[in-house]
Amino acid sequence: xxxxxxxxxxxxxxxxxxxxxxxxxxxxxxxxxxxxxxxxxxxxxxxxxxxxxxxxxxxxxxxxxxxxxxxxxxxxxxxxxxxxxxxxxxxxxxxxxxxxxxxxxxxxxxxxxxxxxxxxxxxxxxxxxxxxxxxxxxxxxxxxxxxxxxxxxxxxxxxxxxxxxxxxxxxxxxxxxxxxxxxxxxxxxxxxxxxxxxxxxxxxxxxxxxxxxxxxxxxxxxxxxxxxxxxxxxxxxxxxxxxxxxxxxxxxxxxxxxxxxxxxxxxxxxxxxxxxxxxxxxxxxxxxxxxxxxxxxxxxxxxxxxxxxxxxxxxxxxxxxxxxxxxxxxxxxxxxxxxxxxxxxxxxxxxxxxxxxxxxxxxxxxxxxxxxxxxxxxxxxxxxxxxxxxxxxxxxxxxxxxxxxxxxxxxxxxxxxxxxxxxxxxxxxxxxxxxxxxxxxxxxxxxxxxxxxxxxxxxxxxxxxxxxxxxxxxxxxxxxxxxxxxxxxxxxxxxxxxxxxxxxxxxxxxxxxxxxxxxxxxxxxxxxxxxxxxxxxxxxxxxxxxxxxxxxxxxxxxxxxxxxxxxxxxxxxxxxxxxxxxxxxxxxxxxxxxxxxxxxxxxxxxxxxxxxxxxxxxxxxxxxxxxxxxxxxxxxxxxxxxxxxxxxxxxxxxxxxxxxxxxxxxxxxxxxxxxxxxxxxxxxxxxxxxxxxxxxxxxxxxxxxxxxxxxxxxxxxxxxxxxxxxxxxxxxxxxxxxxxxxxxxxxxxxxxxxxxxxxxxxxxxxxxxxxxxxxxxxxxxxxxxxxxxxxxxxxxxxxxxxxxxxxxxxxxxxxxxxxxxxxxxxxxxxxxxxxxxxxxxxxxxxxxxxxxxxxxxxxxxxxxxxxxxxxxxxxxxxxxxxxxxxxxxxxxxxxxxxxxxxxxxxxxxxxxxxxx
Numbered sequence: 001x002x003x004x005x006x007x008x009x010x011x012x013x014x015x016x017x018x019x020x021x022x023x024x025x026x027x028x029x030x031x032x033x034x035x036x037x038x039x040x041x042x043x044x045x046x047x048x049x050x051x052x053x054x055x056x057x058x059x060x061x062x063x064x065x066x067x068x069x070x071x072x073x074x075x076x077x078x079x080x081x082x083x084x085x086x087x088x089x090x091x092x093x094x095x096x097x098x099x100x101x102x103x104x105x106x107x108x109x110x111x112x113x114x115x116x117x118x119x120x121x122x123x124x125x126x127x128x129x130x131x132x133x134x135x136x137x138x139x140x141x142x143x144x145x146x147x148x149x150x151x152x153x154x155x156x157x158x159x160x161x162x163x164x165x166x167x168x169x170x171x172x173x174x175x176x177x178x179x180x181x182x183x184x185x186x187x188x189x190x191x192x193x194x195x196x197x198x199x200x201x202x203x204x205x206x207x208x209x210x211x212x213x214x215x216x217x218x219x220x221x222x223x224x225x226x227x228x229x230x231x232x233x234x235x236x237x238x239x240x241x242x243x244x245x246x247x248x249x250x251x252x253x254x255x256x257x258x259x260x261x262x263x264x265x266x267x268x269x270x271x272x273x274x275x276x277x278x279x280x281x282x283x284x285x286x287x288x289x290x291x292x293x294x295x296x297x298x299x300x301x302x303x304x305x306x307x308x309x310x311x312x313x314x315x316x317x318x319x320x321x322x323x324x325x326x327x328x329x330x331x332x333x334x335x336x337x338x339x340x341x342x343x344x345x346x347x348x349x350x351x352x353x354x355x356x357x358x359x360x361x362x363x364x365x366x367x368x369x370x371x372x373x374x375x376x377x378x379x380x381x382x383x384x385x386x387x388x389x390x391x392x393x394x395x396x397x398x399x400x401x402x403x404x405x406x407x408x409x410x411x412x413x414x415x416x417x418x419x420x421x422x423x424x425x426x427x428x429x430x431x432x433x434x435x436x437x438x439x440x441x442x443x444x445x446x447x448x449x450x451x452x453x454x455x456x457x458x459x460x461x462x463x464x465x466x467x468x469x470x471x472x473x474x475x476x477x478x479x480x481x482x483x484x485x486x487x488x489x490x491x492x493x494x495x496x497x498x499x500x501x502x503x504x505x506x507x508x509x510x511x512x513x514x515x516x517x518x519x520x521x522x523x524x525x526x527x528x529x530x531x532x533x534x535x536x537x538x539x540x541x542x543x544x545x546x547x548x549x550x551x552x553x554x555x556x557x558x559x560x561x562x563x564x565x566x567x568x569x570x571x572x573x574x575x576x577x578x579x580x581x582x583x584x585x586x587x588x589x590x591x592x593x594x595x596x597x598x599x600x601x602x603x604x605x606x607x608x609x610x611x612x613x614x615x616x617x618x619x620x621x622x623x624x625x626x627x628x629x630x631x632x633x634x635x636x637x638x639x640x641x642x643x644x645x646x647x648x649x650x651x652x653x654x655x656x657x658x659x660x661x662x663x664x665x666x667x668x669x670x671x672x673x674x675x676x677x678x679x680x681x682x683x684x685x686x687x688x689x690x691x692x693x694x695x696x697x698x699x700x701x702x703x704x705x706x707x708x709x710x711x712x713x714x715x716x717x718x719x720x721x722x723x724x725x726x727x728x729x730x731x732x733x734x735x736x737x738x739x740x741x742x743x744x745x746x747x748x749x750x751x752x753x754x755x756x757x758x759x760x761x762x763x764x765x766x767x768x769x770x771x772x773x774x775x776x777x778x779x780x781x782x783x784x785x786x787x788x789x790x791x792x793x794x795x796x797x798x799x800x801x802x803x804x805x806x807x808x809x810x811x812x813x814x815x816x817x818x819x820x821x822x823x824x825x826x827x828x829x830x831x832x833x834x835x836x837x838x839x840x841x842x843x844x845x846x847x848x849x850x851x852x853x854x855x856x857x858x859x860x861x862x863x864x865x866x867x868x869x870x871x872x873x874x875x876x877x878x879x880x881x882x883x884x885x886x887x888x889x890x891x892x893x894x895x896x897x898x899x900x901x902x903x904x905x906x907x908x909x910x911x912x913x914x915x916x
Contacts, residue, residue, distance in 0.1 A: 036417070040299075040324055040333045041391075042409050046399045048087030060396035063102050066355040067109035070126070071392070073399075074100030080114045082126065087399070094122050094131065102142045102191075106149035113157055115140040121159055121169075134176075138163040141233075142200070144193040146211075156211075158198055160188025166200055168211075181209060194238035197257070199246075201234040206246045208257070208281055218281025220244070223251035225288065232292075232348065239298040239356075243284075247296035249347070252303065254285040254327065287329035294320065295352020297391055299404075302326050306352040306393060307334075308345075316343035320350055320393065322402060340398035351394040408434050411442055420446035424466055443473055447480065456486045464493040471499035478505055487512050488519045496530050506535040514540075514547050520557030527564045541565045556582060572596060580606040588618045597625040604634045608647055616647070620654045628655060628663040636669060649673040653681065656689070667692035668700075675704040682709055707734045711743070720747050721755060728759050728766075737769040761788060764795055771801040839904045841876040843886065863888055864907050878905040 050073075054061055058077045065072040070090060071083040078096035080103060081089055096116035103114045113123045121134040121143060132155075140161040149155060155171040158181070165183040169176055182188075186203025193199075196212040206220040226248045235247040242257040258280055295306035302324050309318040319342050324332040339345070391402040405413070407430040414423035424446060427439045443466060450459035460481075467473045474495060481490040487509060494509065495501070513523035527540075544562045548555065563578040572594050579587035580603060587610060591600045600607060607615040619626055628651075635648040652670045655663040663670070671692050674682035686697065686709055694717050701709040707730045714723035720743075727735045727743060737760075744752045760766035767789060786802070789795065861870045861881075865888040870877075874886040882905045884892075892906065 037333065038410060038413050039335070039405055041322060041335060041402045042405050043335070043337065044401045046083070046087035046392075046401060048083070049089040050083065050087040050399060053081060053089065054397050061394050061399065062100050062396075063351060064353040064392055064394045064399065065103040065105050065112075066353050066390065066392060067105040068355065069109040070105075072103045072105060072112050072114075074103045074114055076100070076396075078116055080112065080122070082112070085401075091126070093124050094133070096120050096122065098139075101140060104143055104145050106145045107147040108150045110150040111145060113143050113145045115143040115159055115161075119161070121157075123155075123157065132176075134159075134169060136161060136167065136178075141187060141189055142191040144191040144198065147193060147195065158191055158193060158200070160191055160200060162187045164188065164202065166191075182207060189233045190236045192236040192238055192244075195241050197238075197241075199236050199238070199244055201236055201246070206234065206236060206244070206255075208244065208255075210279065217257065217279050218255075220246050220253050220255050220281070220283065223248055223253070223286075223288070225250060235293070235296045235352070237296055237298065237354070244281075245296055245298060245303065247293045247305070249292050250290070251288045252286065252293065252296060252305070253283055255281050256284045257281055285327040287325075287327070289329070291321075292347045294347045294350035295393075297352055297354035297389075298356065299324055299389070302332060304352075304354075304391060306350055308347040308350060310347075317345055318342075320345075320395075322391075322393070337393060337400060339393065339395045339400065341396065345395055349396050353392040353394060355390045355392075357389070408438050411438060415442055415445050418449060420449055440470075440473060443467070444476070447477060451480065451484060456481070456484075456489045460490045460493050463490065469495075469499040471501055474499060475501055475505050478509065482508065482512060488516070488522050491522055491526060496534050500534065503535050506530065507539060510535060510540050511543055514543055514558070517555065520555055520561070524557045524561045524564070527561045532568045537565050537568050541569065560584075573599060576600075576603075580610060583610045585611050585614055588614060592622070597622065601626050601630040604631050605644070608635075612647060616651055616654060619651060620658060623655060623658075623662050628652075628666060632663070632666050632669070645673060646677050649677055653678070656685065661691075664691040668696045671697045672700050675700050675706055675709070679706065682706060683712065686712055708739075711735075715743075715747075720749065720752060724752055724755060725759075728756070731766070737766065741770075757788065761790065761793075764793055767793070768796050768798075768801065771795070771798075771805065836903075838879050839908075841878045841884075841903075841905070843874065843876055845874050864905075865889065865892055878908070880905050880908050882907050 053059055053073075053075075056077070059079070060076045061073060062076045063074040071085065073081045073083055075081070076099040078098055078100055080093040080095075080100060082091040082093065084090055093112065093114070096114065096118060097120065098116045098118035100114050100116050103112065105112055110127060111123060111125055113121065115121045117139045119136040119138055119140055121136065121140065122131065123134075123145070124131040136159065138161050140159055142161075143157060143159045146152060146154070146156040149157070153171065155176075156168060158166060158168050160166045163183075164186050166181045166188050167178040168181050169178050181198075182200070182202075188200050188202055190201045191198065193211075196210055197217065198209045198211055200207055200209075203222070204219075205222045208217040208219065209215070210217050232249045235245075237245045237247075239245050239254075244255045244257075246253045246255065259278060289305070289307070292308040292310070293305050294308045297304045303326075305323045305325060307321040307323050309321065319336040320339055321334055321336050323334045326332060388403055393400045393402065407426065411423045411426055411430075411434070414420070414426065420442065423442050424439075427434060427442055446462065446466075447459055450456070450462060463474070463477050467477065478487070478490065478494065478501070481487045491509060491513070494506075496506075510523060510526060513519045513526065541562065544558060544565065548558050548562065559578055559582055563575050563582065563584075566572075566575045566578065572590075573596075576587065576590065576596055576599055579590060587607070591597065604615075604619070607619075619631055631651065632648065635644055635651070640648070649670070652663050652666060652673065656670070667689055670685065670689075671682070674685055682701075686692075694713055698710065698713045698717070700706075701713060707726060711723045711726050714720070714726065724740060724743060727740045731737060731740070740756055744756050757770070760770045771786075795801070861883050862868060863870060863875075863885045864882045865884055868885065870883050870885070875883050876886055876889055877883045884906070889906075
């Protein structure tokens with residue numbers, strides 16, 4: 001079959017037609033610009049043997065019948081050809097002497113019948129040698145085989161001709177005989193047999209005959225505006241066993257058979273069967289057209305018409321058109337067909353033959369349709385076109401096949417009109433109903449549309465949304481972006497799992513990113529996020545190392561990517577040094593996770609250069625793995641900067657604060673660093689630590705003129721005189737007389753007081769300051785100090801100082817007296833409280849008294865009221881050794897409450913009262 005492109009067979013709708021060269025041209029009768037609609041049909045010109053069969057002027061096609069196995073073609077030369085669906089000749093049947101006017105097949109496609117203008121009829125078997133020839137008087141125009149011809153012995157067929165008679169040929173015991181079913185209403189122009197019903201057309205209209213009852217069922221009358229019926233052959237098509245479609249040149253009527261109980265209005269008909277069931281024929285729909293109808297066929301719920309439009313005088317005919325209309329005559333689509341030789345054809349030269357799955361109705365022995373189902377046989381009815389109607393447009397020199405467009409056709413049309421999104425959405429919905437190559441080609445064209453418009457971001461997003469797990473499509477996409485040097489835009493969308501592409505694709509992506517400095521961040525992202533199994537780490541590592549060596553500037557991203565690759569390859573030492581070079585704080589976690597403490601101990605300074613604060617805390621927290629003995633030497637080099645020494649001091653200080661003794665061996669160094677950089681913490685360290693050497697610390701403090709610290713060390717070394725002397729020598733700058741007095745008071749040494757006084761008497765200022773603070777000091781008598789002042793020494797404000805000393809002395813005496821009185825009152829109050837508490841009795845239960853106080857019971861204590869033993873009941877005992885039964889004590893007291901009698905012993909109170 002010669003394939004015809006959609007451009008050749010009228011993808012044009014409405015105001016468009018397509019010429020044989022595939023060029024769209026506006027129709028003369030509609031120059032209105034409209035949006036092109038999606039086609040409903042696709043067309044193929046039959047090829048194979050057909051072009052050769054119709055090449056001769058006398059071998060023009062005159063009629064065509066379609067079975068579910070073969071095509072039966074009659075020609076004007078009287079020949080009947082059997083063709084397959086592609087147009088190749090399968091068999092040539094007996095030849096008529098005149099032009100073949102009609103051909104038909106039985107339901108099973110085993111027998112073919114043909115009639116000619118010379119009155120001859122041939123009925124031939126396709127699979128046996130059986131054939132029969134019949135002769136009738138006068139030209140014939142139509143023939144129809146019984147649908148069950150192959151399975152019935154009657155071998156019935158119906159034939160009609162110009163004489164106006166309708167004959168039924170029937171085989172009986174005595175041979176074949178013809179029965180006239182109808183006559184007298186003009187030539188029989190067309191016949192269609194379905195089940196038990198035979199429909200034929202003449203000059204009056206269309207009659208329907210029930211072969212099972214031999215009665216006419218009804219008729220469809222001729223339209224009022226019909227042209228000369230003898231000149232134009234009406235078209236008859238059984239849509240279903242109960243629905244008949246009739247088309248005249250400018251009108252269409254649809255009639256339905258149904259069971260009724262009343263007769264219909266004129267224009268229909270009914271018949272009462274012997275069984276009592278009344279079958280009626282009624283008009284269900286009708287409409288007229290302004291064009292010549294050369295053929296009709298059902299199309300889903302609508303109708304497909306073969307329209308012929310006569311051209312202007314002298315210009316020939318227009319191209320025939322396939323129009324799909326609704327029952328209300330609304331035109332749904334229209335395709336102009338480039339039929340070969342259409343300029344010379346008239347309406348009667350065309351025929352529309354159709355094959356519907358519902359046409360192959362299986363019937364029982366009585367001719368009744370079984371379940372209304374089509375019989376599925378091999379041939380046109382295959383898995384490829386199951387439930388798909390076929391239409392054949394027949395002209396003298398050409399036959400074109402039409403069929404409803406499928407999903408792939410719809411997708412192709414959308415793609416051709418650059419509606420890629422709709423096409424892909426339709427492809428997704430179709431699923432396995434379409435070929436994978438269709439989806440791939442649609443995607444490729446869609447991608448190209450984005451790329452040609454330079455919308456690379458849109459193309460990348462589209463790939464991510466539509467490609468799914470199609471690895472081959474992803475690879476094509478990657479190569480296309482790489483070719484256009486836009487690969488970085490696609491990188492974030494490239495899948496690494498589901499689907500997983502070939503490793504070479506991922507390596508190509510990474511290498512392209514390495515070569516472009518502006519994409520090094522993207523490279524780092526890929527290496528960090530892509531699974532290590534997607535590419536060869538060794539190869540990418542080699543390329544990276546070479547690129548870093550040739551790179552003029554220091555690329556942090558490249559080194560970061562290299563570090564990630566080293567990590568994937570287990571090269572931990574190289575990762576560590578790259579992290580140090582890149583100053584990545586994750587180096588601390590990396591060392592901890594991989595136990596690289598020995599490596600870290602050798603690179604303390606670089607660790608501090610990464611993040612000093614974090615390195616400080618990390619070294620202190622891991623002092624057991626990184627001992628100060630390895631850390632301090634690196635930081636205390638002679639060439640160390642001031643900042644390095646300050647950092648070392650902070651490290652040692654934090655170790656000291658944690659209480660670790662690991663840095664004890666560096667105590668002297670710590671003293672020096674404190675003295676030089678952090679005087680504030682020197683004294684607390686000298687006081688709290690015992691690991692430094694006193695003589696070394698003394699030298700350090702003298703070197704850095706740390707007077708107070710010197711005083712503390714001298715005193716700690718057992719030389720308080722030297723310490724006091726240093727205080728006195730620095731009273732004018734760093735120390736004060738208060739410091740000297742405080743120091744002497746702490747020592748509690750009269751010798752130091754004497755030393756302080758002797759030293760102070762040498763200076764009027766010191767004597768004046770000493771007199772200000774000597775009041776209230778027990779070890780110093782102010783009077784003696786005044787007496788020892790050298791004669792003639794001028795003491796500023798001596799009179800005021802003496803008065804203050806005397807006042808302080810008096811104040812001291814007053815305070816001592818007041819304190820003595822308060823003390824006495826407190827003693828008396830506390831004694832009274834003690835006595836009161838001692839007089840309160842103690843309640844003891846009988847159980848406890850028996851178990852715990854056995855020794856006490858040997859004293860033969862008795863109740864002081866009833867004189868009974870105390871070992872039987874609950875008792876109240878006082879510290880005066882008197883005891884009472886609880887109940888005796890309750891009865892003795894007026895209130896009967898234990899608490900009142902327990903505050904004092906009754907006997908002792910009575911004795912005290914008499915004594916008073």
